[in-house]
Amino acid sequence: MRNITRRDFVRGTLGSVVAGSALTPAVAAAACGTGAQRPPRSARVVLVRDEAVLNAAHDVDIACLDRMLAETVTRMTGQKASRAAWQSLFKPTDIVGLVTTPHLNPTHQELADAVVKALVDAGIPRGQIVNAQGRIDKPRACTALIALPALKAHWLTGLGTVMKLYITYSDSPARYHNEHNADLAETWLLPGVKDKTRLVLVDALRPLCDKGPQPDPRYLWDYKGLIASTDPVAADAVGLQIITAKRKALRGEDWPLSPPPLCVQMADEKFGLGTSRMSEIELVRAGWTAQALI
Numbered sequence: 001m002r003n004i005t006r007r008d009f010v011r012g013t014l015g016s017v018v019a020g021s022a023l024t025p026a027v028a029a030a031a032c033g034t035g036a037q038r039p040p041r042s043a044r045v046v047l048v049r050d051e052a053v054l055n056a057a058h059d060v061d062i063a064c065l066d067r068m069l070a071e072t073v074t075r076m077t078g079q080k081a082s083r084a085a086w087q088s089l090f091k092p093t094d095i096v097g098l099v100t101t102p103h104l105n106p107t108h109q110e111l112a113d114a115v116v117k118a119l120v121d122a123g124i125p126r127g128q129i130v131n132a133q134g135r136i137d138k139p140r141a142c143t144a145l146i147a148l149p150a151l152k153a154h155w156l157t158g159l160g161t162v163m164k165l166y167i168t169y170s171d172s173p174a175r176y177h178n179e180h181n182a183d184l185a186e187t188w189l190l191p192g193v194k195d196k197t198r199l200v201l202v203d204a205l206r207p208l209c210d211k212g213p214q215p216d217p218r219y220l221w222d223y224k225g226l227i228a229s230t231d232p233v234a235a236d237a238v239g240l241q242i243i244t245a246k247r248k249a250l251r252g253e254d255w256p257l258s259p260p261p262l263c264v265q266m267a268d269e270k271f272g273l274g275t276s277r278m279s280e281i282e283l284v285r286a287g288w289t290a291q292a293l294i
Helices: 006-020 025-031 062-077 082-089 109-121 178-189 232-251 262-269
Strands: 043-049 096-100 129-131 144-148 150-154 197-208 225-229 281-287
Touching: 043 062, 043 232, 062 082, 062 109, 062 197, 062 225, 062 281, 082 109, 096 109, 109 129, 109 144, 109 197, 150 232, 178 262, 197 232, 225 232, 232 262, 232 281
Parallel strands: 043 281, 096 129, 096 144, 144 197, 150 197
Antiparallel strands: 043 225, 197 225
């Protein structure tokens, strides 16, 4: 997979939309990356796929998913065993909140269950693992969060994966819709949320590459993957590449997301949450079709 520069991103994903849409001048300028400068960053993103994790009816093989999850967290942390990997991220005294995607293309319950099982095995008491999706009081009661979004496009924000996950914690989610998705990363800086996310684990078992508002079966496909990182922006950048590549494969030509997912680049350049630049991301791929992006 080639590195994608900001210029490539703007040209391939944002350029045609900015040119023909009703974006405000300020947002259009931000989308085109007019001179944004920041120090170099680095991130690791792990992508693990297994052909056996879904059957022909799209049912999840639990044992296979457990193995995928173990491989994902060990590769992500550099630990040799799953238990040690989870222990490097969480302590037995933590109150761990799981933040899943509840709508459009929901996070597989099997994945949330697998994470709970792995945390308990690592010594986190079951009573200290909670569902933190919903109102801001839920993450506020936690000492650590695991972001568990499903990979999908979205009709209001372009991409509806990592940066969009905490939108329900805002008292005004609608203000982040359409071109205003550029400011979605603000929700990651809210009191009660900021600096609590220890792991981003994206459910890419069966992504949705077009936006909704109802999931169209034509745009769901069995990708059979998990994406993990401690950098939420880098995880979203990799997810965006997968969605963009799938859309191009379906159409045989560029098929830009609309509205453009400004949130990924702006989470980097405006809010400093991580890196959106593939040149700064170490992408570790393993398992089924490890050499192919889609």
